[in-house]
Amino acid sequence: VKKLKLKTTEIFNKAYTKYGIAAFNVFNAEQVHGVFKGASEVGVPVIVQITPVARDYMSPNFLEGIINAAGSVYEKAVYSVHLDHGNVEHCINSINSGFYNSVMIDASHEDFEKNIEITNEIVKRAHDKDITVEAELGVLSGVEDDIKIGAEKARYTDPDQAVEFVKRTNCDSLAVAAGTSHGAYKFKGSAGLNLEILKRIQALLPGYPLVLHGASGVPQDEVLRINKAGGKLQEAAKGINYDDLLCAIQSGVTKINIATDMRLIWTRVHREFFINTPELFDPVIPGRKYMEELKEFVKQKCQSLIISKQ
Numbered sequence: 001v002k003k004l005k006l007k008t009t010e011i012f013n014k015a016y017t018k019y020g021i022a023a024f025n026v027f028n029a030e031q032v033h034g035v036f037k038g039a040s041e042v043g044v045p046v047i048v049q050i051t052p053v054a055r056d057y058m059s060p061n062f063l064e065g066i067i068n069a070a071g072s073v074y075e076k077a078v079y080s081v082h083l084d085h086g087n088v089e090h091c092i093n094s095i096n097s098g099f100y101n102s103v104m105i106d107a108s109h110e111d112f113e114k115n116i117e118i119t120n121e122i123v124k125r126a127h128d129k130d131i132t133v134e135a136e137l138g139v140l141s142g143v144e145d146d147i148k149i150g151a152e153k154a155r156y157t158d159p160d161q162a163v164e165f166v167k168r169t170n171c172d173s174l175a176v177a178a179g180t181s182h183g184a185y186k187f188k189g190s191a192g193l194n195l196e197i198l199k200r201i202q203a204l205l206p207g208y209p210l211v212l213h214g215a216s217g218v219p220q221d222e223v224l225r226i227n228k229a230g231g232k233l234q235e236a237a238k239g240i241n242y243d244d245l246l247c248a249i250q251s252g253v254t255k256i257n258i259a260t261d262m263r264l265i266w267t268r269v270h271r272e273f274f275i276n277t278p279e280l281f282d283p284v285i286p287g288r289k290y291m292e293e294l295k296e297f298v299k300q301k302c303q304s305l306i307i308s309k310q
């Protein structure tokens with residue numbers, strides 16, 4: 001296994017309140033290419049993250065091989081590799097594989113005490129091997145991997161519980177529910193990011209890195225282009241507001257998860273290719289365009305999350 005570039009905790013300490021570290025979900029070779037190429041041109045670290053569905057889709061060894069290859073091809077990329085939304089089994093496998101710098105144990109659907117117990121077990125195993133652990137408290141709505149949570153089951157993270165949770169589990173970062181959701185349909189009506197929750201947690205846990213899931217921007221023009229090329233996405237779909245994102249970074253959000261925006265680019269590039277050139281049947285043409293556009297997206301996203309490099 002190739003030695004990875006940076007420990008996740010080092011990345012967090014450097015970034016806290018200065019810039020948000022974008023964490024990109026990858027499922028295939030084109031995405032890994034695009035993310036690493038973008039990362040090699042920005043000069044800030046990125047996190048490459050893998051969900052259990054991504055591991056299952058490509059097979060863990062295959063995906064790890066692609067990422068290792070990208071690490072050698074794009075030598076300037078500074079990155080760490082993270083397991084996104086693991087259960088106990090996924091986390092233990094990933095910790096033992098030696099490939100991951102960090103894992104997320106997601107027991108947020110359990111009650112508070114059970115979440116602490118499960119998280120604790122993973123933290124002990126991970127810290128034994130110098131691996132960083134992200135845990136989650138509170139429940140986000142939307143679709144993550146193959147799990148769908150309705151809006152009625154979503155609940156905000158309670159700041160006092162967050163403090164107790166971090167002290168009792170010793171987890172290194174905490175994913176919080178503060179109004180974002182997974183998937184393309186993040187905010188309905190006037191709902192948005194609840195910055196008060198983040199600020200209260202920051203006041204109680206100064207310097208402690210928080211993680212924002214479901215933080216894609218879902219650009220309107222992207223949605224409109226997809227629909228113009230035959231898609232049927234809800235046009236009222238809205239992602240996170242950019243100013244809110246910068247406030248979130250200043251309020252302790254250090255890792256920002258991006259998956260939906262990458263899927264929107266994939267969908268738009270392929271839909272437009274098929275509709276504009278129905279006589280063609282070449283995967284290389286849209287594949288190349290997707291990698292190039294993804295690279296640009298990764299660059300712009302990372303740069304947009306920098307408040308100051310000092």
Ligand SMILES: [Zn+2]
Nearest residue numbers: 144213214257
């Ligand atoms: Zn998530």
